[in-house]
Amino acid sequence: MRMKRSSGNIFADTGFATQQAANLHVRGMLMMEIERFVKQHNMKQTKAAKYFGVNQPEISNLLKGHIDKFSIDKLVNMASRIGKEINISIKPRQTQSAAKTRSTSLVYVAPRR
Numbered sequence: 001m002r003m004k005r006s007s008g009n010i011f012a013d014t015g016f017a018t019q020q021a022a023n024l025h026v027r028g029m030l031m032m033e034i035e036r037f038v039k040q041h042n043m044k045q046t047k048a049a050k051y052f053g054v055n056q057p058e059i060s061n062l063l064k065g066h067i068d069k070f071s072i073d074k075l076v077n078m079a080s081r082i083g084k085e086i087n088i089s090i091k092p093r094q095t096q097s098a099a100k101t102r103s104t105s106l107v108y109v110a111p112r113r
Contacts, residue, residue, distance in 0.1 A: 030075035
C-alpha cells in the first residue's frame with residue numbers, strides 16, 4: 001500500500017476534474033457545517049426544514065450527504081441562516097513540485113553538530 005499526502009480536497013485526490021473537485025469541496029464543507037448545526041441542536045428533519053425554509057426531503061438529502069442535490073448558492077443561504085460567515089479565497093493553485101518542496105521542508109531534520 002502506498003501513501004500519498006492529501007491535497008486537502010478529497011475530491012481532487014480521488015480523481016475528479018479540477019473545477020468539479022473545487023465545487024464539490026465547497027459544497028461538502030458547507031453541508032458539514034449545516035449538518036453539525038442540525039445535530040448539535042437535536043433538530044428533527046421537519047423542524048430543520050422549517051428553520052432553513054426548505055422541505056423535509058431536502059434536509060434528508062443533506063443529512064445523507066447527497067451533495068449532487070445542492071447548489072453552492074442554496075448551501076450558502078442555509079449556512080448564513082445559522083450565523084456562519086462565508087469567506088472565499090482565490091489564489092494560484094499550488095503545483096505538485098511546489099507541494100513536494102514545501103512538505104519536504106516541513107519534515108527536514110538538521111543533523112546535530
